[in-house]
């Protein structure tokens with residue numbers, strides 16, 4: 001195992017290139033199961049999670065050739081319909097092979113993804129949507145065992161207790177592309193990653209209306225073709241780097257990011273006193289001397305993203321004054337509070353709210369990475385803190401941030417990896 005050593009309290013400067021979106025790549029890679037023709041995907045980030053998806057596609061019978069950030073996916077023979085526990089349990093995003101396998105093979109056996117530190121992560125909406133299309137689904141020995149003689153279009157409401165579901169929308173959308181007749185998905189997730197998947201499916205020949213809206217109308221087709229497709233940049237990586245700069249009172253430039261995907265963060269940072277603005281294809285920022293504490297509540301897109309909640313909390317931890325942070329998507333997504341407090345933050349929980357009392361300074365400390373985004377919050381705190389921070393279990397960060405230490409070093413941070 002590896003750890004990340006950060007010598008804190010150094011300003012960042014310069015330009016960082018944002019990688020392809022992990023959360024767009026995973027369902028888009030799964031969607032290649034819908035066709036036997038070759039698919040070339042570009043701007044795929046080199047991450048643990050994308051490697052896991054590549055291994056899963058191979059175990060299902062695909063051939064995958066990796067060429068830097070491009071992958072070529074082809075089919076040699078018949079697909080296997082069983083997605084193995086050991087792969088699915090390491091990455092819940094693998095669950096989005098269920099819809100395409102069912103649509104293509106009319107049967108699928110996919111391990112139930114475990115919960116994780118951010119919540120129990122049920123899959124009831126995935127199963128409800130697929131059953132509406134005609135799937136017969138049993139849960140046996142930790143596996144979803146599904147059969148679908150043929151999928152028939154349906155009018156499906158996919159809203160859950162916590163609002164729309166990104167991967168449930170992805171699973172049902174992919175299955176509906178090959179269903180007989182018309183499917184309408186109400187309360188579909190509108191995240192840019194779902195929009196990117198719908199655009200990719202359209203390029204494969206799918207017929208989808210309402211892309212990017214909460215109402216998707218899909219007219220099933222007989223077959224989907226292969227394609228070459230470039231995925232969108234990672235808005236969560238982009239937001240994380242902006243918050244790293246904000247926490248070190250620096251201004252950096254982002255290359256390759258999509259400004260319109262960041263509006264909820266841009267709006268909140270404007271209130272804090274940090275201007276984030278587009279300049280041509282770049283994104284620049286300017287920080288005021290004195291920052292203001294600002295409260296946030298996370299919601300499904302276009303609301304403030306839950307995947308930037310921990311990182312925003314790390315910034316609020318060093319902004320004098322009180323801010324309240326609430327996560328309506330994962331109400332318990334606060335594992336990062338304990339570790340931030342070990343670095344001198346003053347954050348408490350009151351029910352579903354985190355109360356952040358900003359402090360003047362954080363102090364470097366040995367901390368433990370846990371969830372991908374909680375670990376990103378610790379990097380932000382480590383960059384801002386006085387002294388040295390050691391972040392153990394670095395593999396959590398490697399799941400979602402491509403070349404993190406290299407990108408940070410290029411921005412002037414003093415960070416390096418070390419074997420545990």
Ligand code: EPZ
Pocket residue numbers: 022023024026092093119120121122123124125126127160161162163164165166167168189193306307329330372373400
């Ligand atoms: C995706 O997970 C992302 N992962 C998550 O990012 C992200 O936090 C999440 O969407 C919300 O934006 C990928 O795209 C691979 P959901 P997903 O279904 O689709 C509840 C990261 O750090 N729910 O949109 O699994 C669920 O418990 C990861 O990159 C049900 O109740 O999340 C949650 O409260 C972490 N029933 C809410 O919906 C279901 O069947 C939103 O979850 C499914 C979900």
